[in-house]
Amino acid sequence: LKKVIRKSTMSIVIDQKSYGTLVNEGFPNIAYVANPLAFDTEQKAREFIGWPNHRQPGRLIYVGHLIKAKGVFELVEACAKVPDINELILIGPYEEAIKNELIKLANFRSDAKWLSFTGAVPIDQVLEHMLHSPVLALPSYTEGFPMVIIEAMAMGCAIVATDVGAIPEMLAIGTKSPCGICIPSKNTEKLHEAILKLTANPHETERFGKKGMDRVLKNYTIEKVFGQYKTVWEKALHLTTNANSQFNSAI
Secondary structure (H helix, E strand, O other): OHHHHHOOOOEEEHHHHHHHHHHHOOOOOEEEEEOOOHHHHHHHHHHOOOOOOOOOOEEEEEEEOOOOOHHHHHHHHHHHOOOOEEEEEEEEOOOHHHHHHHHHHOOOOHHOOOOEEEOOHHHHHHHHHHOOOEEEHHHHOOOOOOOHHHHHHHHOEEEEEEEOOHHHHHHOOOOOOOOOOEOOOHHHHHHHHHHHHHOOOOOHHHHHHHHHHHHHHHHHOHHHHHHHHHHHHHHHHHHHHHHHHHHHHHH
């Protein structure tokens, strides 16, 4: 990684932790720019502002591949202990063996009738699920900058997610206006506590959702992020021009 960065005029990272680490290593050519929300999703979020609240209490969704590293086993186990979770919808591709294991876990309560699987669905259907769900959970073991987080925030969901990758800064954890709850990865008990807290406090859940939407539309739009990219490209062009001038002068 260091070798690649040294050969680059500018290198862009998508989370503050990586940015801080590389700057502390002495690299002057590092820029931090987050990934932007898709324009169509942004438009849908702006249209949603002012809509009546159609979210269904007791519903929680997950979006992503259904694999162990995404924390789906911990999620099902945690939700099985929360009677107020009427429906956990797992959205994304899965293998039958994984599905069967998850159903066995869910049988702890109500014969797993509260657990459902959609398989892979188009993005417009994913966004509709988000619009009707108070909470999205992403208990992954590792992530970079998961787009599903800002998509769910844009749709007004409160977020429960692990404190990996860029997620804490995406959710403004540690500030006066967090947009959800971060927990350690692979910790079913902390996940259970976070889900229980949100289901027991619908007004707080709604506040998280509204703050998330505001944060995304302020910080993660294409207009905002592309402006930051433009600044990086201009700096790279300036550095390249200066380097070429110095090289020509030396010749």
